[in-house]
Amino acid sequence: MEYIVHILIMICIYGILALSLNLLVGYSGLLSLSHAAFYAIGAYTTTLFMMNAEFNFFTALIYGIIVTAISAIFIAYPSLRLKGDYFILTSLGFQLIIFNILYNWVGLTKGPYGIPGIPKPRLFGIEFYSNYLYLLLSIFFFSMVFIFLRLLYNSPFGRALKALREDEIAAGALGKEVPKLKIWAFIIASAIAAIAGALYASYITYIDPTSFTLDESIFIVSILLIGGSGNIKGPLVGTVFMIILPELLRFIGLPNTIAPNVRQMIYGLLLIILMRYRPQGLAGEYRFE
Amino acid sequence: MILQLLINGLVSGALYSVMALGFALIYNTTKIFHIAHGAVYAVSSYAFFASLRLLGLPLALSLILGLLSGTLLGIIIEILVYRPLYQKKASSGVILVSSIGIYIFIINLIALIFGNEIKILAPGIQKTYKYGSIILTQIQIIEIIVFIAVLAIFIFMIRATKFGKLIRALSNNPTLLSTLGIEVLKLRIGIFALGSLLAGITSCLSSWDIGMDPYVGMPMLLLSAVAMIAGGIGIFEAPVLGAFLITITQSVAIWKISSKWQDTITFAILIIFLLVRPQGILGKRKRIEEL
Numbered sequence: 227m228e229y230i231v232h233i234l235i236m237i238c239i240y241g242i243l244a245l246s247l248n249l250l251v252g253y254s255g256l257l258s259l260s261h262a263a264f265y266a267i268g269a270y271t272t273t274l275f276m277m278n279a280e281f282n283f284f285t286a287l288i289y290g291i292i293v294t295a296i297s298a299i300f301i302a303y304p305s306l307r308l309k310g311d312y313f314i315l316t317s318l319g320f321q322l323i324i325f326n327i328l329y330n331w332v333g334l335t336k337g338p339y340g341i342p343g344i345p346k347p348r349l350f351g352i353e354f355y356s357n358y359l360y361l362l363l364s365i366f367f368f369s370m371v372f373i374f375l376r377l378l379y380n381s382p383f384g385r386a387l388k389a390l391r392e393d394e395i396a397a398g399a400l401g402k403e404v405p406k407l408k409i410w411a412f413i414i415a416s417a418i419a420a421i422a423g424a425l426y427a428s429y430i431t432y433i434d435p436t437s438f439t440l441d442e443s444i445f446i447v448s449i450l451l452i453g454g455s456g457n458i459k460g461p462l463v464g465t466v467f468m469i470i471l472p473e474l475l476r477f478i479g480l481p482n483t484i485a486p487n488v489r490q491m492i493y494g495l496l497l498i499i500l501m502r503y504r505p506q507g508l509a510g511e512y513r514f515e
Numbered sequence: 516m517i518l519q520l521l522i523n524g525l526v527s528g529a530l531y532s533v534m535a536l537g538f539a540l541i542y543n544t545t546k547i548f549h550i551a552h553g554a555v556y557a558v559s560s561y562a563f564f565a566s567l568r569l570l571g572l573p574l575a576l577s578l579i580l581g582l583l584s585g586t587l588l589g590i591i592i593e594i595l596v597y598r599p600l601y602q603k604k605a606s607s608g609v610i611l612v613s614s615i616g617i618y619i620f621i622i623n624l625i626a627l628i629f630g631n632e633i634k635i636l637a638p639g640i641q642k643t644y645k646y647g648s649i650i651l652t653q654i655q656i657i658e659i660i661v662f663i664a665v666l667a668i669f670i671f672m673i674r675a676t677k678f679g680k681l682i683r684a685l686s687n688n689p690t691l692l693s694t695l696g697i698e699v700l701k702l703r704i705g706i707f708a709l710g711s712l713l714a715g716i717t718s719c720l721s722s723w724d725i726g727m728d729p730y731v732g733m734p735m736l737l738l739s740a741v742a743m744i745a746g747g748i749g750i751f752e753a754p755v756l757g758a759f760l761i762t763i764t765q766s767v768a769i770w771k772i773s774s775k776w777q778d779t780i781t782f783a784i785l786i787i788f789l790l791v792r793p794q795g796i797l798g799k800r801k802r803i804e805e806l
Contacts (some may be wrong), residue, residue: 307790311607316785319782319786322737323779326775330776394600440733489621494617498616
C-alpha cells in the first residue's frame, strides 16, 4: 500500500509539472527544456527558507514561488526574440547554467553533497509525516493547480496564447500583446513548477542537484510529447503513463540493474515513433511544430 | 601558467573544431538540429574501445572500426528517421524531438551494454614534450596535426570539388537543387556520412586522451552547436572560429575563476551571440528573426 501511495504522490508532483509546462509547450508553442531548472529553483528556495530562516513550509513555499517566478524572466525575455531551434537551445543552456549553479555554489546549496533532513509541512499542529497525509496534501495542491489551470486555459488569456501559438503575427495584428502574454506564460508556468519542487523536496526530505538535470527536463517534456499537449487531458495521460511504465517493467521481472536503461530506451523509441505518426501525442490536441 | 592554459585552450579548440565542422555541415545543409550527433560521437568512442580492448584488435584497425561505426550510424539515422520526416515535410521541432529520441535510445543502449562507468583507453601515462615552459602530451600534438589536416581537406572539398559545390547549393536553395535533377536524398547521405566521420575523429582522439562514459556526447554536441552559432550559421568553416573562441575563453576563465563554470561560460557566449550578434563572427549582418 505504501508503494501505491508513493506512486500516487509522484503522479501528483509530475502532474503539476506537466500541466504547468503545458502552458508553454501546448499553449504558447514554446518547447522549453528548462522546466527542471524551475522545479529545482522552487525546491531549493523553499528548502533554504525552511532550513535557514525556519519558516513554515507554506510560508517558505510562497517565497519559493516568488523567487522562481522572478527567475523565469531570464528565460522569458530571450524567448521573445528567439524562434524554434534557437529558443530550444537557449532554454537548454539555461537549464545547464542553473544546474551548474546548484552544483558549484556550495556555500548556498551544499553542491553535490545535497541538503538532507528537510522538514515535513506542518499545518494547525498536524505534521504531514505519514505518506498517507502527504498524499492528501499532494492531491490538494494538484487539484488547486488543476482547477486554476483549467480556468486559465479557458480564459481569454489561454485563448490568446493559443492564437499566438497558431500565428504570432496575426495574433499581434488583432491587438494581442504578444510579449506580455509570453512573459506571463513563463512566469505562471515556472511559479507552478516551484510548487512541485517544494512538494518533492519535503516529501523526499533530501535534495541534491542530480534530481534536476537536463535529463529531468527532457523527461518532463517527454511527458507532454508522449501524452500530448494543448488540452488538459494530454498532460495527465502522459504523466500517468510515464510514471506507471517503469513500475510495469518491474512487474514483468526486468532486473533492476538494466531497468532504468530499458525504460529510457522505450521513452526514446516512443518519441521517435510518435513524432513520425502522431505528433499530437496520445491524447493531445496541439500538433507540435 | 597562463601560457600553458592558453595552449591547452588552443588544443581543445582544435579538437572540438573537427566535431563542430561536422555538426554545422549537417545543420547548414539539412536544417536538422542533429542532437543524435552526440550519440554518433559516443558510438564511435565505444566501437573504438570495444575493438581495441575487448576484441584485442590492433590500434589502427580499431580506429578505423570506430570511425566506420559512427559514420554508418549517421547514415542509418538519416535513412530510418530523418528521411521519412523530410519527405513528410515535418517541421523542425518534430525533427528535433525525434533526434532527442534517437539520442536517448542509443545512449541508453550503450549504457546497457558497456555500463555507466568511465572507460579508459590509453594504457599508462602519456609521453610529454617540453618546450620552454610549455608541456604538450603526445596525443595533444596528434590532435593539432589532425585538426590542420582535416581543416585543409575540408576547405578544399567544400570549395573545389563537385560534392562541395552541391553541398553549398543545397545550403543555399534546397528546392532549386532538386528541380535541377540532383538527387538530394543521396546527397544527404553523403553529408551525414561526412558529418558523422568528423564527429568520430574528435571522439576517438578525445577518448584516447581522457577516456569516456556513455554521456560524453551531449556536452560535445552543445559545444558544437554554440560554436556554430558563434562562428556564423551558413558558413561552413566558421565553427572553427566559434570553437576557438569558446575554448580560449574557458581557459582564461580557468585561470581567473575556476574550471567548474565551463557550461555557464559556454552558454553565456551563446546567449550573448544570439542577442547581440545573431549572425555570428563571420556572418553578414542579420536580425535574429531572419535566421
